[in-house]
Amino acid sequence: MKTYKIATIPGDGIGKEVVPAGREVMEALTTAGAGLRFEFENFGWGGDYYRQHGMMMPEDGLDALRGKDAILFGSAGDNQIPDHITLWGLRLKICQGFDQYANVRPTRILPGIDGPLKRCAAEDLNWIIVRENSEGEYSGVGGRVHQGHPIEAATDVSMMTRVGVERILRFAFKLAQSRPRKLLTVITKSNAQRHAMVMWDEVALQVSKDFPDVTWDKELVDAATARMVNRPKTLDTIVATNLHADILSDLAAALAGSLGIAPTGNIDPERRYPSMFEPIHGSAFDIMGRGLANPVGTFWSVVMLLEHLGEQQAAQRVMSAIEAVTANPALHTRDLGGTATTAEVTKAVCDQLAAGRQAEAA
Ligand code: NAD
Numbered sequence: 001m002k003t004y005k006i007a008t009i010p011g012d013g014i015g016k017e018v019v020p021a022g023r024e025v026m027e028a029l030t031t032a033g034a035g036l037r038f039e040f041e042n043f044g045w046g047g048d049y050y051r052q053h054g055m056m057m058p059e060d061g062l063d064a065l066r067g068k069d070a071i072l073f074g075s076a077g078d079n080q081i082p083d084h085i086t087l088w089g090l091r092l093k094i095c096q097g098f099d100q101y102a103n104v105r106p107t108r109i110l111p112g113i114d115g116p117l118k119r120c121a122a123e124d125l126n127w128i129i130v131r132e133n134s135e136g137e138y139s140g141v142g143g144r145v146h147q148g149h150p151i152e153a154a155t156d157v158s159m160m161t162r163v164g165v166e167r168i169l170r171f172a173f174k175l176a177q178s179r180p181r182k183l184l185t186v187i188t189k190s191n192a193q194r195h196a197m198v199m200w201d202e203v204a205l206q207v208s209k210d211f212p213d214v215t216w217d218k219e220l221v222d223a224a225t226a227r228m229v230n231r232p233k234t235l236d237t238i239v240a241t242n243l244h245a246d247i248l249s250d251l252a253a254a255l256a257g258s259l260g261i262a263p264t265g266n267i268d269p270e271r272r273y274p275s276m277f278e279p280i281h282g283s284a285f286d287i288m289g290r291g292l293a294n295p296v297g298t299f300w301s302v303v304m305l306l307e308h309l310g311e312q313q314a315a316q317r318v319m320s321a322i323e324a325v326t327a328n329p330a331l332h333t334r335d336l337g338g339t340a341t342t343a344e345v346t347k348a349v350c351d352q353l354a355a356g357r358q359a360e361a362a
């Protein structure tokens, strides 16, 4: 039986609830006879680790992850520690350390979910957002001078390299090519950002020549928000810079019904390093520790993890189990207007996987 080494990093807040739930579902998959098993190693990094050691993860933490087949991550963010410390000290340290330059975010309205777009049929919204995940506006380049004085100045410089731009656009064109509609929208802001974004547009045009079967267009990021709401069906694969896609993908998650459902993969397409899968939501301080967290975003992230490992059939089984569960309003958590707990939803998905096995045996 195929065995995969999986690192789990729950992190902070509801990450500590949804990651163990994700692990339960993966174990249920093995029990259900999917023909694969997982060796888990858990890493208790995050805010609590910071309070003890003054850092979010150990200096040599990446070495402990290097030999894993994939990472399942929860959230970095603690209500007693500034967000830029928790984010840069853990999640970005892993994403950048392992050059996970493609952040992939599928969005669909799952069965039984009531999305806010009343003029749109559920099947009209089926997107996959590709976010540049290694440079751009979140390069961390910049500084502050004259701190605390009236003449204080601060910069965050957006760094775009031709290599960085080309590899993410190529990834997006390839992904678009693999989907039935072969449709790509390149998000830009080259009217106002007249240097790097103009290069971005030029590289898009250049890369597009290698994908003659992909239909593509360009959209300014502000106009893109309106298009997502008013004409969702005109979009399929979407590629954008680090900052632009960060914002667009939260909008996408909300349009699909809840932030608690949306998954993401931080992917090293060259497979030099393990890739990392996580729900897109954060620590959710307002609900943490109360069993209210929706674990579906984590389960869908498990689906992406399995797809990345090449386990398409297992991935499909988990996705079908998720959809069977969302279709039942009695199994909706509070963010979806229901009363189900994290544990109830998790059990229902595990039961669904087990039932799938019985159906096969019968
Ligand atoms: P958040 O995603 O934590 O919460 C936003 C809102 O959505 C809250 O009302 C929350 O209750 C709700 N929500 C989120 N996930 C949910 C789920 N699974 N089920 C039910 N409801 C859910 O965003 P925030 O409040 O902006 O950030 C809180 C902390 O998380 C901050 O420290 C932030 O930096 C961090 N954060 C981390 C990541 C990450 O590690 N990838 C992502 C976003 C935010």
Ligand code: MN
Pocket: 246, 247, 250
């Ligand atoms: Mn975000």
